[in-house]
Structures are given as structure tokens and as C-alpha cells.
Amino acid sequence: MSYSKYGMMKSMSPASPHEPGRAPEQSAAHGAASLPWAARVRASGLRVTKQRLAVLDALDHAPHATADQVLDRVRQSLPDITVQSVYTVLHSLTDAGLLRQLDLANSPARYETRVADNHHHAVCTECGRIEDVACAVGHAPCLTPAETHGMAIRVADVVYQGLCADCARREADAAPGTPSPRDAHQG
Amino acid sequence: MSYSKYGMMKSMSPASPHEPGRAPEQSAAHGAASLPWAARVRASGLRVTKQRLAVLDALDHAPHATADQVLDRVRQSLPDITVQSVYTVLHSLTDAGLLRQLDLANSPARYETRVADNHHHAVCTECGRIEDVACAVGHAPCLTPAETHGMAIRVADVVYQGLCADCARREADAAPGTPSPRDAHQG
DNA sequence: GTCCTTTTTATGAGCTACTCAAAATATGGC
DNA sequence: GCCATATTTTGAGTAGCTCATAAAAAGGAC
Numbered sequence: 001m002s003y004s005k006y007g008m009m010k011s012m013s014p015a016s017p018h019e020p021g022r023a024p025e026q027s028a029a030h031g032a033a034s035l036p037w038a039a040r041v042r043a044s045g046l047r048v049t050k051q052r053l054a055v056l057d058a059l060d061h062a063p064h065a066t067a068d069q070v071l072d073r074v075r076q077s078l079p080d081i082t083v084q085s086v087y088t089v090l091h092s093l094t095d096a097g098l099l100r101q102l103d104l105a106n107s108p109a110r111y112e113t114r115v116a117d118n119h120h121h122a123v124c125t126e127c128g129r130i131e132d133v134a135c136a137v138g139h140a141p142c143l144t145p146a147e148t149h150g151m152a153i154r155v156a157d158v159v160y161q162g163l164c165a166d167c168a169r170r171e172a173d174a175a176p177g178t179p180s181p182r183d184a185h186q187g
Numbered sequence: 188m189s190y191s192k193y194g195m196m197k198s199m200s201p202a203s204p205h206e207p208g209r210a211p212e213q214s215a216a217h218g219a220a221s222l223p224w225a226a227r228v229r230a231s232g233l234r235v236t237k238q239r240l241a242v243l244d245a246l247d248h249a250p251h252a253t254a255d256q257v258l259d260r261v262r263q264s265l266p267d268i269t270v271q272s273v274y275t276v277l278h279s280l281t282d283a284g285l286l287r288q289l290d291l292a293n294s295p296a297r298y299e300t301r302v303a304d305n306h307h308h309a310v311c312t313e314c315g316r317i318e319d320v321a322c323a324v325g326h327a328p329c330l331t332p333a334e335t336h337g338m339a340i341r342v343a344d345v346v347y348q349g350l351c352a353d354c355a356r357r358e359a360d361a362a363p364g365t366p367s368p369r370d371a372h373q374g
Numbered sequence: 375g376t377c378c379t380t381t382t383t384a385t386g387a388g389c390t391a392c393t394c395a396a397a398a399t400a401t402g403g404c
Numbered sequence: 405g406c407c408a409t410a411t412t413t414t415g416a417g418t419a420g421c422t423c424a425t426a427a428a429a430a431g432g433a434c
Contacts, residue, residue: 047401047410067391085412087392092411105290108391122338133332145320145345150352151309158332159344165337234381234430254420272383274421279382295420 044096054078055089056098056113063112064102064121064130070111104130104159120158126167133160231283241265242276243285243300250299251289251308251317257298291317291346307345313354320347 037056038048046052051074058073059065065073071086090111093099102110104123114132122131145153163171224243225235233239238261245260246252252260258273277298280286289297291310301319309318332340350358 049400049411051412080413082413083391084393084414088412101292103290103292105288120332122332122335122340124338125341131336131338133336134334145307145309145347147321148309148347148349149318149320151311151318151347151349152355153309153347153349154312155348157346157348160332160335160338160340161342161344162335162338162340168339236382236430238383267384269384270420271385271422275383 040098041093041096044098046092046096049089050078051081051085051089052093054081055086055093059099059111059113063114063132064110066108066110068108102130118155120160122160122162124164124167125161126163126171129164129166131164227285228280228283231285233279233283237265238268238272238276239280241268242273242280246286246298246300250301250319251297253295253297255295289317305342307347309347309349311351311354312348313350313358316351316353318351 037053041048041052041056054074054077055070057077058070062069062073067083067086067090070090071081071083074081074086090099090101094101094111097115099111099113100115102112102121104110104121107128110130112132117135119132119134122133123129224240228235228239228243241261241264242257244264245257249256249260254270254273254277257277258268258270261268261273277286277288281288281298284302286298286300287302289299289308291297291308294315297317299319304322306319306321309320310316
């Protein structure tokens with residue numbers, strides 16, 4: 001099957017729920033700096049480096065960014081960081097459960113700092129815009145598949161596809177008379 | 188955003204439900220050969236070529252195959268077909284709605300001929316094994332996200348991740364005392 | 375069947391996203 | 405500050421896919 005050594009690492013981290021973004025303070029473990037991220041990195045058993053903090057900060061400000069986009073942003077504070085370092089940092093932080101990797105069709109991998117809640121994503125098929133969406137309506141069993149072929153399901157990753165409000169409006173303007181596609185919904 | 192010209196084309200084809208595999212006979216449009224696929228290709232407005240039929244046949248026999256795996260199988264009957272031709276064929280058939288493209292994490296694109304039902308997939312995080320699973324229990328609204336940010340959702344692509352029966356057994360043998368991971372389930 | 379137009383495939387080159395190995399450097403416990 | 409180890413950098417390489425153009429087939433008209 002030739003899966004890479006990094007395996008499939010999407011959203012497997014069972015962290016406890018809390019607010020995203022600014023990290024939840026590890027009860028001031030050893031009076032760390034005013035940066036919450038430093039404490040969380042440390043608490044994950046990783047060393048705190050400026051590269052890691054910069055990547056985390058970049059993704060805090062631009063969720064769903066690709067490695068390339070992260071690189072651009074990080075270079076504003078660390079002009080000499082290399083592409084490879086960004087990849088390494090993204091991997092180590094993802095393995096540590098501080099980042100979540102997002103794999104969408106026809107797009108390089110994306111990353112986000114919101115790892116605690118198992119939220120899903122809605123992608124506009126027209127413009128590629130990505131929005132976070134909360135878990136599906138109802139309760140967890142909602143996503144229990146009917147027949148699992150003996151597999152013990154751990155996580156359900158859901159990607160909704162549709163038209164964002166902007167694109168829907170644009171499309172409606174382009175083809176008047178055609179009703180807005182807010183109808184069919186195969187689940 | 189730099190999405191490729193082929194866009195995100197997963198499971199957008201709203202065909203009517205019927206049995207997968209051997210195609211559903213276009214009511215013998217013009218007494219076509221005994222190959223159902225030829226008729227379906229034709230009905231989609233595409234020309235019937237041996238390359239296309241070979242790719243469809245290959246995917247009938249090996250669902251979820253990658254372009255590479257399709258190439259291997261197709262070469263058994265068409266030894267001179269090129270990689271690029273396989274890519275072209277896969278794209279044209281996907282655009283026509285005769286194939287569905289599957290994008291899983293850390294894996295090249297995969298394809299399947301089962302396009303009519305909007306089924307989902309379960310992937311074993313250990314061995315990469317892929318199984319088809321029917322739509323989630325219950326009814327369509329089951330997958331309606333709570334808050335869509337104004338997006339008109341068309342399709343929900345779900346990838347379940349877990350351990351297949353074989354890997355679960357192997358893991359249980361390796362670490363006795365540790366209970367099987369058939370528990371947590373974040374939806 | 376033959377001719378002709380259009381679609382499809384083959385050829386060949388090129389690119390993006392990512393990986394790997396080894397050397398240089400920084401972190402953090404002492 | 406020192407040292408062991410983790411991390412980043414350097415440099416090279418690969419898989420998977422795309423693009424442009426030329427050659428070849430499909431299929432409708434005759």
C-alpha cells in the first residue's frame with residue numbers, strides 16, 4: 001500500500017474540549033512566558049523553538065493554510081526559515097496533536113490549530129473557500145455507518161461540498177430564471 | 188487559491204440509483220455489443236475507445252485503485268497504453284460521471300465505478316484497507332451540518348477511520364490486557 | 375467501405391508537493 | 405556554562421500529476 005511513514009494522521013488526537021486559538025494554559029506549569037503556545041508545546045514533550053511558535057502563530061491567524069502559505073507568513077518574522085523546516089515542524093506538531101491536518105481534494109495538505117473539537121469542513125466547489133462547521137446535527141451515533149465490515153470506527157471525517165453565499169449569488173446573477181441550488185441533498 | 192482546472196470533482200454526479208458493476212443497459216439504444224459499458228460511455232456523449240473500456244473494466248474488478256494500479260491492470264490487455272492516457276481517461280470518465288474520484292489522506296487519488304449511490308468509505312489506519320459503507324444510519328438530514336455559514340451544501344463526503352477486523356485482532360494479540368479499541372467515537 | 379471532422383491518445387517535457395539523509399545548530403537539564 | 409539530544413538546515417531526490425503538441429482513432433455522411 002506504500003503509505004508514508006507519517007501515516008494517516010487526520011484528527012486522531014483525543015484532546016479535551018476547550019476554546020480554540022489562544023491556548024488553555026497548562027496551569028502555569030513553570031511560570032512560562034506570556035505565550036500560551038510555548039507551554040502547550042512543552043507539555044507535549046517537544047522543545048520550544050521559535051520556528052514552532054511561528055508556525056503555530058501563523059496558523060492561528062490563517063487557519064486552513066497550506067505549507068506554502070505558512071512559509072510565507074512565518075518568513076515575516078523568520079526570514080531565513082526553509083520550506084523543509086516548515087514541513088518538519090508541521091509534522092511534529094501534527095503528531096503531537098497540536099495541529100490537525102486537512103486533506104481536501106485537489107489541494108495540498110492544510111493545517112489548523114483547532115484540534116480539540118472534532119469539527120468538520122465545508123468547501124465551496126466554486127471558489128475553494130473553506131469554513132469550519134460544527135459536528136453534524138444531533139448526536140454522535142448520527143455518523144455511525146450502517147455496515148462497517150467489521151471495522152472499529154474511531155473518527156468520521158466529513159467534508160461538505162457546496163456553494164458559498166457569494167458564489168451562489170454570482171451564479172444566480174449569471175443565469176437568471178434558474179433557481180438557486182439550495183435543494184437536493186444526498187447524505 | 189490555484190485549484191487545478193479539474194476542480195474538486197468528487198461525487199457530484201446525481202445519477203439515479205441502481206446496482207453497481209455491470210451497467211444498467213441504456214434500453215439497448217442501438218443494439219450495442221454485449222458490453223454494457225460501451226453503451227454508458229456513448230450515452231454520456233463520449234466516444235467509445237478500447238482504452239476507456241479497459242479502464243472501466245479494470246476498476247470494476249479492482250475498486251479504489253490508483254492511477255498506477257489501473258495502469259498495471261489495463262496493460263494486461265493494452266500493453267502499450269501510457270500513464271498519461273490513463274490519467275486522461277480517468278479524468279474524462281470522472282467528469283462524465285462514470286467514475287468517482289476518492290481522495291484519502293496520504294494517498295494518491297483513487298477511483299471507483301460505483302457512482303450512483305452516494306456511499307462513503309471506511310479506511311483502516313493500520314493497513315490502509317478501504318471498504319465501502321452505505322450512507323450513515325437514518326436519513327439524509329443526519330448529515331446536515333448545524334451552521335453552514337451561508338453555504339448551500341450539495342454533498343457530504345464522509346471518510347470513517349478506524350481499525351479493520353484483521354488489524355484489531357493483530358493489535359490485541361500484540362498487547363494482551365489492552366482492551367480492543369471498539370469504544371470512543373467522536374462524530 | 376471511404377472520406378472527413380472531431381475527439382482521443384501518445385509523446386515528451388515540466389512542475390508541485392513532499393520525502394530522505396546527513397551536517398550544523400539550538401534547547402534545556404545539570 | 406556544559407553537554408546530550410532534539411531540531412533545523414542543506415542539498416538532493418521522488419511520486420503524482422499537468423501541459424502542449426503531434427499522431428491516431430471514432431463515428432457520422434456518403
